[in-house]
Amino acid sequence: MTAPLYTPLAQSLPATVPFVGPEAQERARGSAFVARIGANENVFGPSPRALEAMRLALPEVWCYADPESHDLRAALAAHHGVTPEQITVGEGIDGLLGSLVRLLIGPGDAVVTSDGAYPTFNYHVAGFGGELHKVPYTDDAEDPRALFTKARETDAKLVYIANPDNPMGSWIEGADILRAMEDLPEDTLLVLDEAYIECAPEAAALPLPHDDPRVIRMRTFSKAYAMAGQRIGYALGHEDLITAFNKVRNHFGVNRIGQAGALAALQDAEWLAHVIAEIDASRGRIAQIARDNGLEPLPSATNFVAIDCGADGTFAKTVLDGLIRRGIFVRMPFVAPQNRCIRVSCGTQADLDAFAEALPGALAEARG
Amino acid sequence: MTAPLYTPLAQSLPATVPFVGPEAQERARGSAFVARIGANENVFGPSPRALEAMRLALPEVWCYADPESHDLRAALAAHHGVTPEQITVGEGIDGLLGSLVRLLIGPGDAVVTSDGAYPTFNYHVAGFGGELHKVPYTDDAEDPRALFTKARETDAKLVYIANPDNPMGSWIEGADILRAMEDLPEDTLLVLDEAYIECAPEAAALPLPHDDPRVIRMRTFSKAYAMAGQRIGYALGHEDLITAFNKVRNHFGVNRIGQAGALAALQDAEWLAHVIAEIDASRGRIAQIARDNGLEPLPSATNFVAIDCGADGTFAKTVLDGLIRRGIFVRMPFVAPQNRCIRVSCGTQADLDAFAEALPGALAEARG
Missing domain, CATH: 3.40.640.10 (Type I PLP-dependent aspartate aminotransferase-like (Major domain))
Structure with a gap:
């Protein structure tokens, strides 16, 4: 088939994936993430x-x-x-x-x-x-x-x-x-x-x-x-x-x-209320971890928290890369000035323990 | 929102459902089908x-x-x-x-x-x-x-x-x-x-x-x-x-x-082979039921059999309606001369027993 067969619009589009999934990142790293808290999934599970x-x-x-x-x-x-x-x-x-x-x-x-x-x-x-x-x-x-x-x-x-x-x-x-x-x-x-x-x-x-x-x-x-x-x-x-x-x-x-x-x-409805309570507690803990590291958590009405890393997008990206290298799957906003943040989804105690453990090292690297 | 907001193409399209599902037919009849053999589903089930x-x-x-x-x-x-x-x-x-x-x-x-x-x-x-x-x-x-x-x-x-x-x-x-x-x-x-x-x-x-x-x-x-x-x-x-x-x-x-x-x-692969054998046997039985009623089954390389009802589309549609009234979900081709047929999906013994029981009455009605 020759290229001109596509519609002009289709020809003009890039072949893309809006989000690279965590599985693809795991394949690239050669190991599974320790904490999957990057896609705003809800680890507390369905009813x-x-x-x-x-x-x-x-x-x-x-x-x-x-x-x-x-x-x-x-x-x-x-x-x-x-x-x-x-x-x-x-x-x-x-x-x-x-x-x-x-x-x-x-x-x-x-x-x-x-x-x-x-x-x-x-x-x-x-x-x-x-x-x-x-x-x-x-x-x-x-x-x-x-x-x-x-x-x-x-x-x-x-x-x-x-x-x-x-x-x-x-x-x-x-x-x-x-x-x-x-x-x-x-x-x-x-x-x-x-x-x-x-x-x-x-x-x-x-x-x-x-x-x-x-x-x-x-x-x-x-x-x-x-x-x-x-x-x-x-x-x-x-x-x-x-x-x-x-x-x-x-x-x-x-x-x-x-x-x-x-x-x-x-x-x-009961399970939903339970999950919302879990999300609320998890948001609180993410915020505390951020503050413990001298970072500013943004208020959240979702199941994730954007954490202001206190500098520009390059800095936040370095923090994010450090977290990913340490097995913590997180994502971040795409454009300035929001890209001064990383975005951390609510997780289990174990997920957030792992995040708390990884964050200081990732920050130190980014600052160093 | 006013209608002209749609694209000209969208405006020109009918709001449609290419196939009415059996569930919608069941809601309309007020009772469940006895045999679901109209959508070429595979009742023999997955591996x-x-x-x-x-x-x-x-x-x-x-x-x-x-x-x-x-x-x-x-x-x-x-x-x-x-x-x-x-x-x-x-x-x-x-x-x-x-x-x-x-x-x-x-x-x-x-x-x-x-x-x-x-x-x-x-x-x-x-x-x-x-x-x-x-x-x-x-x-x-x-x-x-x-x-x-x-x-x-x-x-x-x-x-x-x-x-x-x-x-x-x-x-x-x-x-x-x-x-x-x-x-x-x-x-x-x-x-x-x-x-x-x-x-x-x-x-x-x-x-x-x-x-x-x-x-x-x-x-x-x-x-x-x-x-x-x-x-x-x-x-x-x-x-x-x-x-x-x-x-x-x-x-x-x-x-x-x-x-x-x-x-x-x-x-x-073993389950697939088993299913294909079940389909083959079921096709044979559908063909036999057709012949027992004086109808001509068409050869099939699928999991259904088209049965030539021996007359035109109106006749076949009457047979189909009679089957549906008797709780047998089947479908039929849309255009002449293929719409002289009804299309019966492979089913369990019980499904085909029900079909065999319903077909003579539906045919008699259509002929009468």
């Missing part, structure tokens, strides 16, 4: 009820899953006080962002996000030929007013906000987003990535009905529900927009075991 | 080793899967005698077809397939604005010479062949495809959907190296390996083309439990 539901569903793995995710959508609808028609389930938020961008963005269409925000969203925008406009974080947080102003300036069709934010862990009040929305152009859709919302204060919630046509909210079972490996995300929005996903989505793409697990996980 | 591997992987479900599917690709490479760079893993063949079409097909680009072939492929082509050109089946089988001639006439970028074919169950010799490829234009890619190849005679295999740049082959763990619920498909092709999938795919979209299960399933 035992979810695990049991998945175990019981295994013998049915010869069956395709229900392409309508009927039972899960019904349960989510009851959970959120919406109708099933206001919910679509997809292969993680990543998959849903891809479908959303595909529905809205063609070559040259403007999209707004924060500089340093979720790279996989940017990957999808580039993948459909959209033009990204970025605004800086304000005080290490998303700045809705700046984002919506930029959307107005660029005639953007889509603007992305993560609340709470990844990679900084910061959160903003839903009421502040709503106030800023007065400036959101009528033809601009706000995609609100709420992957970490279960870890955040209630005031983070956007005080608007879930079917408000100006917003689509993305949720996931990968974070607080600890089922990242199953790829179950969902979007909440206006019925018309949600229905439009049926034009482009991979209808049979959501796996059967994951649907069963998510359904059970959703019904175990 | 016990695969089930055990998935069970053991469940506690790791809090981890994202390796986005490179390294271990599975390495095993598949060894299995097929290729390199891992010639393999990409995706969310079923459906997901891979979507990525392939996205890489190659833009608005107005010509694509060739058989009339009545896989609707989900057509869905993807329409979804990226491609223009479908169809040729009829010849003797209920794909006709590579006619397909490639049409590709030449239409300057097609992509031509689809399923071998063995779904929905007819027929197969053609790989050597015949190769001979016909003399007419395949140099800038046309052949996508060879080999979802059912494990059920077919060896002569179905295309006698060309897997990295021949004119072909990409699609394989799946959904059929002979009985893991439809896990969504694990893969494509074999030239390294350049396979690498291009990294431009558009959902990198973290392939679930972790499924990767573990597929790896184990691949290594259990």
